[in-house]
Amino acid sequence: MTPQDLERLIALRHDLHAAPEISGAEHATAQRIEDELRDLGADQILTGLGGTGLAAVFDGRAPGQTIGIRCELDALPIPEETNLSYASQVPGKGHLCGHDGHMVMVLGVAAALSRQRPETGRVVLIFQPAEETGEGAIAYRAAPEFGEIAPDIVLSLHNLPGLALGHVSLPRSAANCASRGARIRLTGRTSHAAAPQDGLSPATALAALMGQLSALGSGGQLDENYALTTVTHAELGEKTFGVSPGFAELWVTLRTVTDTRMDTLVDAVSHHVAVCAEAQGLTYHITYHDVFEACTNASNAVALLETACNAESVPITMTDTPQAFSEDFGQFGKSAQSAMFWLGAGEDQPQLHNPDYDFPDALISTGTGIFLRAIHTLIG
Structure with a gap:
């Protein structure tokens, strides 16, 4: 040059x-x-x-x-x-x-x-x-x-x-890890904050999933078993004191060294969301974004x-x-x-x-x- x-x-x-x-x-x-x-x-x-x-x-x-x-x-x-x-x-x-x-x-x-x-x-x-x-x-x-x-x-x-x-x-x-963002939406039913029993709040499920999904991947050595799950965003209901929430959204980044390990991590996320949502009577929807293969x-x-x-x-x-x-x-x-x-x-x-x-x-x-x-x- x-x-x-x-x-x-x-x-x-x-x-x-x-x-x-x-x-x-x-x-x-x-x-x-x-x-x-x-x-x-x-x-x-x-x-x-x-x-x-x-x-x-x-x-x-x-x-x-x-x-x-x-x-x-x-x-x-x-x-x-x-x-x-x-x-x-x-x-x-x-x-x-x-x-x-x-x-x-x-x-x-x-x-x-x-x-x-x-x-x-x-x-x-x-x-x-x-x-x-x-x-x-x-x-x-x-x-x-x-x-x-x-x-x-x-x-x-x-x-x-x-x-x-x-x-x-x-x-x-x-050379680089695989990663993707899981966007999880939980849907229940709103109610007046004075009568939360008449609605269906996803608050308990959201709190549980934040812990459960984080526990699926704690990082560690960057080898074929490596998995890291990072909660990056959580939202519950509207910003108001008068409404018991009817929806929640959770964003989690998944990261692995191999694509095979990513497949098993995605399956685990889907399983935990399904079990938690169904136990609370909620509907759920998962989409994936910013998908990078290994x-x-x-x-x-x-x-x-x-x-x-x-x-x-x-x-x-x-x-x-x-x-x-x-x-x-x-x-x-x-x-x-x-x-x-x-x-x-x-x-x-x-x-x-x-x-x-x-x-x-x-x-x-x-x-x-x-x-x-x-x-x-x-x-x-």
Whole structure:
């Protein structure tokens, strides 16, 4: 990467940071990325994949494998609390996960490829929407155009506060937990607060389920038996003193290392809700949201990244422990060999999704360099 490239990418990162767009609404972000890719002379640009997603293709000089490099477009519905000159200008929204940095690293790859195409095969740069909701990768892969450019191997990264700046943590297999949000609605019958016996309050069932569902998963070691259930929201009736409540709603996040363990956890949740609701004479309804399947790295993609990090002299630690948070990147592993790695954002860096988080610009050249080295190792 040239100094001019880096200066331009930092400026672009700051522009993107100041204008965050949340999942499914990344229209201006996608247009800005498309403009950059056209200026860089991509051989093919596809738009509208999975909503606002894009793909840029850089063809090699001869036939060969297709390697994909993936990043995310979306920001978060969280107000930013920093004094940065480029802080979010959109109230209530912020790039507080570092996707602005991920985008410019992949654009750094595009800049290098614009000057030197690969020897064989092709590179597909994947700019994916709606990662934060778990909907983006599914929709992106479902787009008819994706079949035309589907990679044989696909790589991605996420910056990681708490890990030394510029260091890499690379999972050998399990990379991210599966998770989903269970939204449970209990319905009874309202009554006057002076005559609660004439109604059917879900208060007792709600209280019981908060304890029962929390007990289903207490976390612990991140292995195949890991399960964590977290109550995130509870609501009972109306905000009034005159009405005995007739409805309640409980939100619980379920988290496991494997999809198989998630299936058994979902069954357990359904069982407890059914038994508790029926014992109280209530009706119930459960829906699931923000569904993320487990993300598992493929061995040959891991080996490619390990080789790239070593060649770039990037400190690397191989690990058998996944991250507890979730990622929809695992969807790309259904049709390709895939791997994700963690790039340290600094041991004292505010945590992801914190209001004072900001992506470190020092990581741009490191991430771009790892991706480029992997590309040249695989296809020249």
